[in-house]
Amino acid sequence: MxxxxxxxxxxxxxxxxxxxxxxxxxxxxxxxxxxxxxxxxxxxxxxxxxxxxxxxxxxxxxxxxxxxxxxxxxxxxxxxxxxxxxxxxxxxxxxxxxxxxxxxxxxxxxxxxxxxxxxxxxxxxxxxxxxxxxxxxxNSFNAACAQLQMPLSEQDDTIAIVPAAYGIAAVERMLEDFDTLVLMKVKPLLDDLIDLLERRGLLAHSRFVEKAGSPVERVVHDVASLRGSKVNYLSLLLVRNPGRVRGELQRGCRKKDAAGTGPADDVNEQEESDV
The missing domain is CATH 3.40.1010.10 (Tetrapyrrole methylase, N-terminal domain)
Structure with missing residues (x-):
């Protein structure tokens, strides 16, 4: 058998x-x-x-x-x-x-x-x-945005989700290309990131969230106040970049059709993003 x-x-x-x-x-x-x-x-x-x-x-x-x-x-x-x-x-x-x-x-x-x-x-x-x-x-950044009542993206916004360990130079380059940056695991580089955001005039558009949704959740609007402080490994920075220079498609503008006379017949332009 x-x-x-x-x-x-x-x-x-x-x-x-x-x-x-x-x-x-x-x-x-x-x-x-x-x-x-x-x-x-x-x-x-x-x-x-x-x-x-x-x-x-x-x-x-x-x-x-x-x-x-x-x-x-x-x-x-x-x-x-x-x-x-x-x-x-x-x-x-x-x-x-x-x-x-x-x-x-x-x-x-x-x-x-x-x-x-x-x-x-x-x-x-x-x-x-x-x-x-x-x-x-x-995700922690979705929960953080909900807590802050802060949109992660709107219309045709671009988003980068990266570990801060990529380095300050890499984060600064991303500010040229993305409307929102989600910087994960910021603990080792927090002071350097604060300096970068201050230099780029983005501190007012940044929020810090630690252990999102937990009983010890910490939300900091004044990110500069965190200089020199210790933060948890499970922490992130949300950075909105309103001054980014956009390409042909500007915020609030619609694509034109091939003749340049009106909105494109593109279903993706008609629907709100549910990402």
Missing amino acids: SETVQAKGTLYGVSLGPGDPGLITRRGWALLERRDAVWTYPVRSLRKDSYALDIALRAGLQPPEQHQSLLFPMTHDAEKLARHWLKAAETVRAMLAQGQDVLFLVEGDASTYASFGYLARVLRELEPEARIEIVAGV
């Missing part, structure tokens, strides 16, 4: 939003209520708790009997990172092989600067046929 082959489990990247449990999607909530799936969640060191797990706990959700942290250290050492990513992927692979579904809890959105991307990539290298599903979530 042939042996029964056990079906392998699925890895889910469950996005929890940036901090407010109310921003967990219905899909994410339904998965987290399952008692037959394993919870995993990232920690930056063995001495620190998981921020993603904290969001779920503050939502009143209880971990299943089997749950486990996975170490994703804060380092730029490529060899060390690769070693820990591999260990995490091997841990998840073993659970999936036993037929268990694995939920990987992610603050924010699992597809945006998230540890889940590394885990999924290495798992696929180990197990090309691995079943992986990403549950979309609310």
Whole structure:
């Protein structure tokens, strides 16, 4: 008789939003209520708790009997990172092989600067046929804009979402090309960024948000007041750039048709953006 082959489990990247449990999607909530799936969640060191797990706990959700942290250290050492990513992927692979579904809890959105991307990539290298599903979530900058009642984009605005670690020179170049800059993980370069924004006359159009949506959320309108202060790793700057020189298509103007006599018959010009 042939042996029964056990079906392998699925890895889910469950996005929890940036901090407010109310921003967990219905899909994410339904998965987290399952008692037959394993919870995993990232920690930056063995001495620190998981921020993603904290969001779920503050939502009143209880971990299943089997749950486990996975170490994703804060380092730029490529060899060390690769070693820990591999260990995490091997841990998840073993659970999936036993037929268990694995939920990987992610603050924010699992597809945006998230540890889940590394885990999924290495798992696929180990197990090309691995079943992986990403549950979309609310990004920190979306939550920050909502809190500030500040549009992320309007009409034909351009947006750049970049880690501030790209450097001051790169950020300054982007000010020539984008109407809104979302600068993530600004902690290491905050003072330099403040100097740049002051020089470009953009401090009045900038806002700082730390741990958006969490009980310890901090919103700072006077960004210059942050000079010399310590901020959390989970912090960002939203910069609106009203003085940017635009190309042929100006804010509030409509494209003309080929004859130059009227608005183009372009459905994208008729609809509001829902990005």
